[in-house]
Amino acid sequence: MTQAELSDPRQLEPIVEADNGSNWREYFSFSTDHKVIGIQYLVTSFVFYLIGGVLAELVRTELATPQVDFVSRETYNALFTIHATIMIFLWIIPTLTGGFGNFLIPLMIGARDMAFPRLNAIAFWMIPPAGILLLCSFFVGPASAGWTSYPPLSLTVNKAGEAIWIAGVIVLGTSSIMAGLNFVVTILKMRIPSMPIKKMPLFCWAMLATSALQLTATPVLTGAMILLGFDLLVGTAFFNPTGGGDPIVYQHMFWFYSHPAVYIMILPAFGMISEILPVHARKPIFGYLAIAYSSIAISFLGLIVWAHHMFTSGTPDWLRMFFMIATMVIAVPTGIKVFSWVATIWGGKLRLNSAMLFAIGFVSMFVVGGLSGIMVASVPFDIHVHDTYFIVAHLHYVLFGGSVFGIYAGMYHWFPKITGRLLDETWGKIHFALTFFGFNMTFLPMHVLGLQGMNRRVAEYDPKFATINMICTIGSYILAVSTIPFVINAIWSWSKGKIAGDNPWNALTLEWLTTSPPPVENFHIDPVLTTGPYDYGYEEEEEALVS
């Protein structure tokens, strides 16, 4: 990046005071302001995160002992089914794409709003009813065939709950497609003229890659759900073997979406980490183009690996081998990202605040999930650990150690921009320490459980696994407690926290050029790009040259 036009971004700050008198009712209305919608997403999905967390704690409480002694077996199956559904469809996807994507993308590219503000609002307002519907299924006996909902099992238990689950997933999927479409158009068409695509912040690249997946893969899930709904309610036999259907076809359709869904849940977090690390390391991102293109590569490869979830499903050999190699290849672009992040903080001047701790924690934890991911890509090994606690450990290292750590990093980093106030650092660090410790205590031992022979989705297990399970359960309680400092911190800081100012981190991306919180339509003066998004350190270099 050339530095000919380097200037102090602080000189560009608008002088207008932030309009803090915004009406709280706005947040319960059909607002078309992307920032309001972003906050609506963030708060709604966080509430669902807490609900999903309670379900997870109930699951872990049952698993504290080998016997079935806390909830019934039927309830247990419902708990983990709804836990996964909430965490995926109502927490991680809406928070990352809907929440951070909505709030940040227009600000980062200097746009006044998203391309389709009404579509944006509709996409959000589909989520609360779907979530409430899903929770109401507890009154009729919820879906309890796992979030994968494989037929024929899903066609035989709790029909009403399963029907509600299908309806909920279709609505949430549709909302996700709408959001994806909006992001693609916004990012490609609404950047300020001085921002070529190769000067976009990396979060925009990540959201572009994510949206491509939402647009390509989610319709297939919707299709699978509609066919499953027909099998369930009308008695067709698309997937039902008793009528000549093939349950494996469902698995292909389901995973054609649900593997890319993993990337929908992790790519935006990748993007956020690429934003946060350079700001707090005071150093440019290492290998901008490599990180940008690796997002696109992951997005593409993510579409052709789905059958690695089906290595024991009687999949033909050549398919197993193809999907094994394709899956392993994903390790390359992912590795590029991880190495680039490490190189970014190497030699920096790290501000180890809560945002940075969660961002570094993300890299550290994601590496564990990535390594176990390469292992389970290997067909012969996966045949042993498929559907065991090794997989449970792996997926939580990716989706909690990865996505959720990323979300927390983003919350600490952008809370000042969203609310105008800083989160308390002491409580933030306590939050990080408890989360990091609780998370590892819960999920690290699960690798051992799976390798040793504990299958997943069971309410009862061999007593020889009792000790490790007890450790996991205690860890999960610490993890539950770890959210308390964050919730208190967020609520307190929102109204009484330290005033942040427009750019508390001295960051260079465009969202920090406007006021905190940004005004309606984002910028009082149209921003002009004077530096690249990560041009830290050039100022000092230039000064050193001059003197």
Add this chain to the structure above:
Amino acid sequence: MKVPSTITALVVGITLTLASLWIGQNHGLMPVSASFEAKKIDDLFNAMMAISAGLFFIVQGAILYSVFFFRRRPGDDTDAAPIEGNVPLEILWTAVPTVIVMWLAVYSFDVYKAVDGGNAIGSNHMAHQHAPTMASMPGSAMAAAMPSGGSLFSNPLAAPPISTGDNAAQEPLVVNVQGLQYAWIMTYPETGIVSGELRLPQNRPVRLNISANDVIHAFWVPEFRLKQDAIPGQETHLSFTPNRIGTYPLICAELCGAYHGGMNTRVIVQSPEEYQAWENSQKTVATKDPVTVAALIHDEAMASQVKAMGFGSDHSVMNHLRHEAISMTEVAQIAQSL
């Protein structure tokens, strides 16, 4: 970027390599290995553990080093030196993982072929296509030609004497494994024996024809490192050679309903002589009366389940399961269809 001196780098590199290799061999994470296939899969896992340990140490080490040595000094509000990339370094960390995963894919493929021994892990769709492949393999001609419906030609005594480990030369023992909510039923087509447990002779290849009655189940024996879904409406297969005498859990690994966690039974690997004795004793007990068969299977399956759950021989638990898990008529129907 601060580059450590060559000597330090060398020492750190050697230490990391040795530590990773040691971890790869001594992690002790796998249960005992009870089949020839398990050994190969364990070797693969050990290799992956060594590589993963190395990468883990490098990345976490670099992160920890940065956190401790590159933290901002109080009062220093300046930025760090602007380094935007390093092309040789980036090429290196693209090329090295590419080579590693390609090697791993080839190695995994080799292990898979060795374990699979003629596409035995797979579904029925493929079975007829693979029959010629199997027949062309030395020693397995009989296996391919043998019908699965209770042939009496398969007298174990007629099998040629073989050295231990040369399992390709021996005719496989065929067992039909059927999963149902919530039990496993093993049928030995050669002898007509029906059992709730899987008894296998040591060092003789086994071929399982796996099917499901109601929903998808999965046959898993952790000590064999092998798993195969039991899918309603299509038959799947698993071939392996148990090589260690002992009793191992047979676990249903695919969510199959409320009692999924209780759908366990045992695999008993016995010496060929003991196995023969069991087979003979079972033949005399064998009866055509489906209700008796059902009661037998059911009790045996349930008893092992109760035992596996750590209740010992608690009759109240067994009775409870007997009434709750499956109805006797259901078992009788299944037994009749066998």
